[in-house]
Amino acid sequence: MQTVTILGLETSCDETSVAVIRNGKLLSNIISSQIVHEQYGGVVPELASRAHQKLIVPVVNEAMAKAEVRKEELSAVAVAVGPGLMGSLLVGVNFGKAFAYGLGIPFIAVNHMEAHIYSNFIDDPVPQFPSMNLTVSGGHTQLVLLKDEFTYEIVGETKDDAAGEAFDKVAKMLNLGYPGGPQIDIYAKKGNPNAIKFPRPYATENDFHFSFSGIKTSVLYYLRDNKLRDTEIPEQLLADICASFQSSVVDVLVQKTIRAAQQYGVRDIAVAGGVSANSRLRDEMKKAAEKNGLQLFIPKFEYCTDNGAMIAEVGYRKYQRSIFSPINATAIANLEL
């Protein structure tokens, strides 16, 4: 059997991440979380691309060293080319193209959203085709029917804010720091999810689209009406707000995913993206899947947020089908699936 070794690069937002996959087996996955962002309450584009420039070479070296792979052994370089922040994407894309060109091996452009779906295919067991895939992160909320390898149908999308963005913005209203998702998750554990009734937009409608800006606004009105803005919110009330907000987002995500799976007649459902690390989403999706006789797949935490492993996984699959990209391929900030 021919040995296929793929280097995967991911720089679409605030993570510089590099992974090595050999014959479908992950050998290394280095994620350099850029804690520099925490001070500023959000992803800062310039800082992001500067940090990527500083980190890309050391992170590649570390991923290669950990995998015990020499660069002469690489078969191809796979890179996330979009969607993402332009300045950040370009660092990975330009590095990846130069690296592939220098080694005389193929360059493989990977769609970041497609890669999130394949984060469920890195370790066994993997979903069977067709499957219903929910990708939820700071920048995206998408329900995708994966009909066959690389055959997608977008079943639903957000009409306004991404689910993770709602988490980040509500966390900011509550002065909880960045990233908002994990903070809200922590506080919510001590709170009552039924304490405050926030809306569940489109939850009962027949389509599979999402809207999260209304939930964000409801939290804002709740804080305003109860004179809680820019004040110290009592610990228990803060926990209740977090739990109630989180449960309204999770309810919508779970209901829509289950219904989409039923309507399209698929048995396997998969969740990916940064918000799939949320503990309530994991628990509720698991319960709902079991209740409805569906098989649920959620990746390990390290494959939830942006990571090089999922890029390398798609790269490996494309390599086997000889789907390569020209060396003049470039980054596309709002690339669609």
Added chain:
Amino acid sequence: MKHIVTHNEEETIQAGEEFSRQLTAGSVVALVGDLGSGKTRFAKGISRGLGVKENVTSPTFTIVNEHPGGRLPLYHFDCYRLRTIAELDEIGYDEYIFGSGVCVLEWADMIEPKLPKQRFDIRCALGADENERIITIEQR
């Protein structure tokens, strides 16, 4: 100066759609207002008015979304996550602003010194009840 009171999301979108009729190549629209005050809805209305087919979502993640395909190209910015004005150079701000499309900038107050003098200022504010929004339009 023009004041509009809207009573639901659709009315806010319609206000944006109505407003978009006066936009020409190179127009800059500065949107200002609190979280949840209707900025993205108003921008959605502008895109609908320009005839953009695709779904216009919050550009918070990518900072700027390009929507060609309408009567004029639409460049939809979100300055929410910018830390310094210098960071605008990173996304090619000047090329958009001095280009031949329509630039709509959410959280424009964060980049005040970089806004062109000739522009539309749109202020979105929360109204008395949960769905009411007060929109102020001023041409400068």
